[in-house]
Amino acid sequence: MSNPSIGSVAPTPSMTHRQVLEALSGLLLGMFVSMLASTVVSTSLPVILHDLSGDQSAYTWVITATLLTTAISTPIWGKLADLFNRKVLYQVAIVIFVLATAAAGLAQNPEMLIAARAVQGLGAGGLAAISQVLMADIISPRERGRYMGLFGAIMAVATIGGPLLGGAITDAFGWRYNFFIALPLAVVALILVQKTLHAVKRPKRKVSIDYLGIVLLSAAVSLLLIWVTNAGKDYDWWSLTTVLMVGGALVATALFIVVEFRAKEPLVPLTLFRNRTFTLAVIASISTGIAMFGASVFLSQYMQLARGATPTQAGLMTIPMIGGLLIASVGVGALITRFGRWKPYLLVGALLLIAGSYLLSTIHYDTDFFLVSVYMFLLGAGVGMTMQNLVLVVQNTANPSEIGVASSGVTFFRSLGGTIGVSVMGAALATRVTDLVAERKDDIAAAIASLGDKAPEWIAQLQSGALPEVSKMPAALRVVFEDIYANGISHSFLIAVPFAILSLIAIIFLPNRSLTTMTTSERIAASEADLATVSVPEAMATLTATGSIAVPGSPDGRDR
Numbered sequence: 412m413s414n415p416s417i418g419s420v421a422p423t424p425s426m427t428h429r430q431v432l433e434a435l436s437g438l439l440l441g442m443f444v445s446m447l448a449s450t451v452v453s454t455s456l457p458v459i460l461h462d463l464s465g466d467q468s469a470y471t472w473v474i475t476a477t478l479l480t481t482a483i484s485t486p487i488w489g490k491l492a493d494l495f496n497r498k499v500l501y502q503v504a505i506v507i508f509v510l511a512t513a514a515a516g517l518a519q520n521p522e523m524l525i526a527a528r529a530v531q532g533l534g535a536g537g538l539a540a541i542s543q544v545l546m547a548d549i550i551s552p553r554e555r556g557r558y559m560g561l562f563g564a565i566m567a568v569a570t571i572g573g574p575l576l577g578g579a580i581t582d583a584f585g586w587r588y589n590f591f592i593a594l595p596l597a598v599v600a601l602i603l604v605q606k607t608l609h610a611v612k613r614p615k616r617k618v619s620i621d622y623l624g625i626v627l628l629s630a631a632v633s634l635l636l637i638w639v640t641n642a643g644k645d646y647d648w649w650s651l652t653t654v655l656m657v658g659g660a661l662v663a664t665a666l667f668i669v670v671e672f673r674a675k676e677p678l679v680p681l682t683l684f685r686n687r688t689f690t691l692a693v694i695a696s697i698s699t700g701i702a703m704f705g706a707s708v709f710l711s712q713y714m715q716l717a718r719g720a721t722p723t724q725a726g727l728m729t730i731p732m733i734g735g736l737l738i739a740s741v742g743v744g745a746l747i748t749r750f751g752r753w754k755p756y757l758l759v760g761a762l763l764l765i766a767g768s769y770l771l772s773t774i775h776y777d778t779d780f781f782l783v784s785v786y787m788f789l790l791g792a793g794v795g796m797t798m799q800n801l802v803l804v805v806q807n808t809a810n811p812s813e814i815g816v817a818s819s820g821v822t823f824f825r826s827l828g829g830t831i832g833v834s835v836m837g838a839a840l841a842t843r844v845t846d847l848v849a850e851r852k853d854d855i856a857a858a859i860a861s862l863g864d865k866a867p868e869w870i871a872q873l874q875s876g877a878l879p880e881v882s883k884m885p886a887a888l889r890v891v892f893e894d895i896y897a898n899g900i901s902h903s904f905l906i907a908v909p910f911a912i913l914s915l916i917a918i919i920f921l922p923n924r925s926l927t928t929m930t931t932s933e934r935i936a937a938s939e940a941d942l943a944t945v946s947v948p949e950a951m952a953t954l955t956a957t958g959s960i961a962v963p964g965s966p967d968g969r970d971r
Contacts, residue, residue, distance in 0.1 A: 434607055442542055449477070450577070459473075478830035481826045505597055507530065511531035539822050578722035628679075632830070634657075687920075689805050691917040691920055692801045695757075704829030706794075709836060717893050734788060735794075757801070776890075776896070793911075797918075
């Protein structure tokens with residue numbers, strides 16, 4: 412009889428649907444808090460940056476600072492989830508996120524706001540990575556489809572309710588109160604997680620954290636984003652500064668790869684890329700991130716700067732995109748659970764990403780809003796079909812002992828894609844708007860001349876460099892700037908199209924493996940049982956020998 416393996420992971424007992432929902436309640440509320448704290452300010456960002464005297468670059472960095480630290484911290488949280496108590500890590504992530512959100516509400520200038528949002532991203536990375544890992548602990552991939560739908564629903568509710576609530580709060584009380592709205596919900600989430608979530612105990616072992624890998628990854632991504640954001644404004648796209656920054660990013664990337672091959676506990680195990688499913692899912696996730704983050708950032712600007720909407724109206728006007736995401740996420744999750752097939756839905760989702768991104772690149776300030784709504788719905792449905800299900804497919808094939816780092820790897824590249832995508836789209840928008848303002852200076856001058864006594868006030872505001880409040884502009888000036896911003900924003904959406912096509916190609920070549928009905932902990936226990944079986948001498952004696960070489964003349968025809 413064999414001894415039980417030391418430090419083994421006990422499988423999670425079979426749970427009823429009600430028990431699973433109870434266990435997920437804290438996770439769902441934690442995700443809701445993090446998303447609400449992010450989306451509640453999305454429609455008020457143009458107002459916030461106007462009040463803090465921020466320009467288009469500051470607007471982009473308020474978004475990318477969060478996305479950057481989310482992307483960098485996601486694989487770190489994933490690695491920690493494979494080493495430490497996942498429940499405690501999740502609670503720590505909630506605390507970091509909420510404290511940073513409160514600090515953002517006290518910001519006195521764009522730099523302070525960007526710094527607070529960067530710390531906020533650290534918490535968001537933990538919530539995104541660890542929630543997926545905890546789900547894998549208690550729910551099998553086959554059953555996970557229906558619960559992934561719940562996460563999609565929570566995301567949709569937060570994304571719909573956040574902008575609406577944020578717009579109403581901004582119009583009624585001021586934008587600072589947006590950052591404090593999530594605090595009471597965060598306290599409830601912490602209590603729920605403590606009471607309802609019983610995480611599987613991890614085996615105790617010596618921990619080695621890849622600090623050098625963290626530094627190199629941060630340097631590579633940061634250099635790239637700073638270059639993209641400032642190129643064309645502070646220095647030319649082709650200049651010595653460009654060579655130094657891009658060259659530095661490439662060197663840091665090369666060193667990161669070398670370090671990851673040599674590290675005892677690598678931040679991103681490069682051996683994961685030997686798995687075809689993981690590699691293709693990463694490629695597909697990048698374009699999903701660009702579509703998801705780019706749409707949420709620039710559609711809000713389109714509504715306020717190109718259609719003259721208030722923050723509350725902008726929140727209402729983006730409902731079609733969230734509706735598409737909600738319907739697709741919940742509906743497809745239920746279908747995957749029922750039939751066990753996932754690839755057709757991912758293919759349709761990729762096609763919708765292409766269609767939505769391209770059609771949004773054709774919009775103008777006076778485009779029929781019904782058409783804009785259809786375009787937003789298509790893009791939202793594409794994101795809903797692909798985003799969570801790419802993580803699901805990777806978890807289905809990943810080694811159970813690497814489920815955390817594999818899950819966070821896909822999330823990391825999705826966030827990284829979104830971060831770089833938003834930076835590139837923001838830079839393209841800023842450059843396009845600058846060019847169009849120069850082209851239409853005669854129209855702007857004529858509009859200002861018609862304002863009479865109010866002309867000096869608007870000249871001063873336009874020369875300040877801050878984002879304009881288009882909804883408050885006089886009609887003559889407003890129509891010019893609505894056209895300029897609509898042209899710039901639609902131009903930036905065109906950047907997402909080739910990445911969406913790349914996503915479709917990657918999904919086409921994803922291996923169509925059926926979903927397992929075992930949870931992560933059950934898979935670990937099963938693999939340990941297999942190891943114990945072949946470790947026992949008596950069991951080994953019953954196994955048929957393989958790889959024998961026949962020798963002529965021997966009585967049994969086998970090698971001696």
